Amino acid sequence: MARLLASAEHVTVRFGGLVAVNDASVPVPEGRIVGLIGPNGAGKTTLFATIAGFQRPNAGRILFGGEDITRLAPHRRAALGIARTFQIVQPFAGLTVRENIAVGAHLRHAGRAEALAAAEAVADRVGLAPLLNLPAAALTVAGRKRLELARALATEPRLLLLDEVLAGLNPSEVRDMIPVIRAIRDGGVTVLMIEHVMQAVMALAEEIHVLAEGRIIARGTPEAVARDPAVIEAYLGHGAAAHAAGGQHA
Amino acid sequence: MTSRFTPVLVVLAALALLPLFVTSNVALNFLKVALMLALAGTGWNLLGGYGGQFSFGHAVFFGTGAYAAAVLQVRFGINAWAAFAAGTALGGALGLAIGWLTFRAGLRGSYFALVTLAFAEVARIIASVWPLTGAGSGILIPLKVGFATLQFASRAEGYWFVLALLGLAMLLVRAIEGRRFGAQLVAVRENEDAAKALGVDVLAVKLRAITLSGAITASAGAFYAQTFLYLDAGIAYGPWISVEALLTAIVGGIGTVWGPLIGALVLQALSELGKHLGGDAPGLGLVLFGAVLILVVRFAPHGIVGLARSLRPRRLARG
Numbered sequence: 001m002a003r004l005l006a007s008a009e010h011v012t013v014r015f016g017g018l019v020a021v022n023d024a025s026v027p028v029p030e031g032r033i034v035g036l037i038g039p040n041g042a043g044k045t046t047l048f049a050t051i052a053g054f055q056r057p058n059a060g061r062i063l064f065g066g067e068d069i070t071r072l073a074p075h076r077r078a079a080l081g082i083a084r085t086f087q088i089v090q091p092f093a094g095l096t097v098r099e100n101i102a103v104g105a106h107l108r109h110a111g112r113a114e115a116l117a118a119a120e121a122v123a124d125r126v127g128l129a130p131l132l133n134l135p136a137a138a139l140t141v142a143g144r145k146r147l148e149l150a151r152a153l154a155t156e157p158r159l160l161l162l163d164e165v166l167a168g169l170n171p172s173e174v175r176d177m178i179p180v181i182r183a184i185r186d187g188g189v190t191v192l193m194i195e196h197v198m199q200a201v202m203a204l205a206e207e208i209h210v211l212a213e214g215r216i217i218a219r220g221t222p223e224a225v226a227r228d229p230a231v232i233e234a235y236l237g238h239g240a241a242a243h244a245a246g247g248q249h250a
Numbered sequence: 251m252t253s254r255f256t257p258v259l260v261v262l263a264a265l266a267l268l269p270l271f272v273t274s275n276v277a278l279n280f281l282k283v284a285l286m287l288a289l290a291g292t293g294w295n296l297l298g299g300y301g302g303q304f305s306f307g308h309a310v311f312f313g314t315g316a317y318a319a320a321v322l323q324v325r326f327g328i329n330a331w332a333a334f335a336a337g338t339a340l341g342g343a344l345g346l347a348i349g350w351l352t353f354r355a356g357l358r359g360s361y362f363a364l365v366t367l368a369f370a371e372v373a374r375i376i377a378s379v380w381p382l383t384g385a386g387s388g389i390l391i392p393l394k395v396g397f398a399t400l401q402f403a404s405r406a407e408g409y410w411f412v413l414a415l416l417g418l419a420m421l422l423v424r425a426i427e428g429r430r431f432g433a434q435l436v437a438v439r440e441n442e443d444a445a446k447a448l449g450v451d452v453l454a455v456k457l458r459a460i461t462l463s464g465a466i467t468a469s470a471g472a473f474y475a476q477t478f479l480y481l482d483a484g485i486a487y488g489p490w491i492s493v494e495a496l497l498t499a500i501v502g503g504i505g506t507v508w509g510p511l512i513g514a515l516v517l518q519a520l521s522e523l524g525k526h527l528g529g530d531a532p533g534l535g536l537v538l539f540g541a542v543l544i545l546v547v548r549f550a551p552h553g554i555v556g557l558a559r560s561l562r563p564r565r566l567a568r569g
Binding site: 110 | 447
């Protein structure tokens, strides 16, 4: 196994009586695309938020580059090289696409001119170059997802956390995005992605962790995970695995 | 590319030449007060317009600048220029302190607005009972016209002085617009969580903004003290200046370098008009301001500057 860039170790998050994430561990090897999947309400976004620093875990710890960052604020984690996108896109609506991306670029570039130049370079990579002068509010859903990605990339991260960047896109838009994400990984950025669009995760991720009701119930290659009875049951309900396997219990 | 500073410098130069043509005392007084309000509004605008943190209590900075200038001179015999500088610095320090208390506690939106209002009211009540600030009878700076006492022999001199202060503040704001701090400040206004995710230290950005904002508005207060030479709690810390500071920015064009100047000129003209029409009917000015605010918020949410820009849609698209 490759060297670990980051990992969540035995993370538990409770909201009052609800245990959103229950003793979940997700190792993220450097240079990989790792998928985090699970049914709705499984706790994926919450687990994600603990890695990005937006949610303090009640137990467990977050490691990045060998250091314990569990108590570090989100902006400090960004400085270390962790960038995230939001499932519900959060553009700076009043700013142009260029200005949006430049905010991310400013993390590594103090000067305005350098930040704007870096923003344009990033826009090129994710296919936003023709839209640089548009106000972010004028973008389509697909455009906003790309903007989320561009802003995060502009911080020049080592670990990119993608929270459903493909959700809400039509099949052709998904097809357009897959090579973009792969190119990001090939550029040396490790990717941890939450995704609902199965076809995309299967195509992109080299390993997948499955979260259900706050627990990691399976992990492995996309093929292995897709065949795992526990995964099929989590998605389709009790007894579904047996049914899928040939209906012996039917 | 001509510098972004050029238009600001041109307008400042034109304003500086005005007293050579306008000699009427009424007109100069009008302009002097308008520029003072624009200065207070420029302070408010940096925090509220660019940073999105709406203060309803900028009187706390205005009054602190004014009282510091007066008290240091009258009670401690400190040079007027030093007192002026101290008043401005104290406004900044107070901004930092208030920001530390409120922003660290995560207060935003109407909660932040209410707390700033409370700070201003507490300051007003303290100033109205504390012997140091002259309590209920206020404080008088003895008239002694001269350069050393920072008291102006002519209305034109006072006008130039406040114009210089406003000019510095506007150039500072323009400089901030083109820097990382400015980009981060606007990002905080637009979406705090997204800003955090992109590595913006939201608390530090807000603290810087409120510190500068407090200092700028305090300098307007210190100028008030040097010009009118009399303060009481209702003048220095009264809600009127909190309202004027935010109105100039909102009416003129929130989050723009020009907004407070344009807004102050328009509002001051309206206020004079109100006096002219309604005599001294108390509160008429505020009624007028209220009506203007409603109209602006309803029909021109980006103020007069926004209105002007929307008449040139192609420029807007270029950003």
